[in-house]
Amino acid sequence: MKRALLAATAVVGIALVAAAGVVLVEGDRTALAPSIVVASPVAAPVDDTPLRVLDPQLVVNSDGSGAVGARVRNPRDVEVSLMGVTVSVDGRRVPVNGTQMWLPVPADDDAWVGAASDAGGFVLPEAPAAATPATLEFWFDDGSCVAEDVQAVARGDEHRLVYPKRNRTIGPETTSESPEGAATCVA
Structure with a gap:
């Protein structure tokens, strides 16, 4: 039972790491570039x-x-x-x-x-x-x-x-x- 629980935890952990890697590396390619907004657009x-x-x-x-x-x-x-x-x-x-x-x-x-x-x-x-x-x-x-x-x-x-x-x-x-x-x- 302990081994089965440990194996299931390892599989879930690997899946989470893989999903995080895809999000961090790939990102959202459909998002618009951030616009620059400044506090005071005056001279x-x-x-x-x-x-x-x-x-x-x-x-x-x-x-x-x-x-x-x-x-x-x-x-x-x-x-x-x-x-x-x-x-x-x-x-x-x-x-x-x-x-x-x-x-x-x-x-x-x-x-x-x-x-x-x-x-x-x-x-x-x-x-x-x-x-x-x-x-x-x-x-x-x-x-x-x-x-x-x-x-x-x-x-x-x-x-x-x-x-x-x-x-x-x-x-x-x-x-x-x-x-x-x-x-x-x-x-």
């Missing part, structure tokens, strides 16, 4: 947000693609999420491919942009040459935006934690547009 001067972007980097990979890296500091008592990054070179936006998952920036803590390719990863299929000036705009779900001027840098050992390291699609869409309904990023 938000950069200086009006307490959010800070520290050590922003535009890293040029050996294959000519690029990756964005930075640390975002959130001194507030509420969590925000990084929705996207736009990159401008010579006043023109260049295409960026980002993950579908937003990067959470916990309250009174830091988050790392480009530290992974599942959330908060951003790749430029064609990066500007090293030493080219660029502007990175970081868009948050609370309606704020932070703009940082950088110079593109060639990948070196000091950039080993900035992903992705080569051109590959990491999200559903490559665009040069800011998130729909996002505030205007005023430098």
Whole structure:
């Protein structure tokens, strides 16, 4: 009797694990892509947000693609999420491919942009040459935006934690547009 009960439990457990795997791996392919809704679709001067972007980097990979890296500091008592990054070179936006998952920036803590390719990863299929000036705009779900001027840098050992390291699609869409309904990023 014990063996029969143990065998039945094992079969049920295997069936549940298999079903969970199908749901997690396959997902709902009929669902629409999530729409981006921000708290305040008005012009938000950069200086009006307490959010800070520290050590922003535009890293040029050996294959000519690029990756964005930075640390975002959130001194507030509420969590925000990084929705996207736009990159401008010579006043023109260049295409960026980002993950579908937003990067959470916990309250009174830091988050790392480009530290992974599942959330908060951003790749430029064609990066500007090293030493080219660029502007990175970081868009948050609370309606704020932070703009940082950088110079593109060639990948070196000091950039080993900035992903992705080569051109590959990491999200559903490559665009040069800011998130729909996002505030205007005023430098």
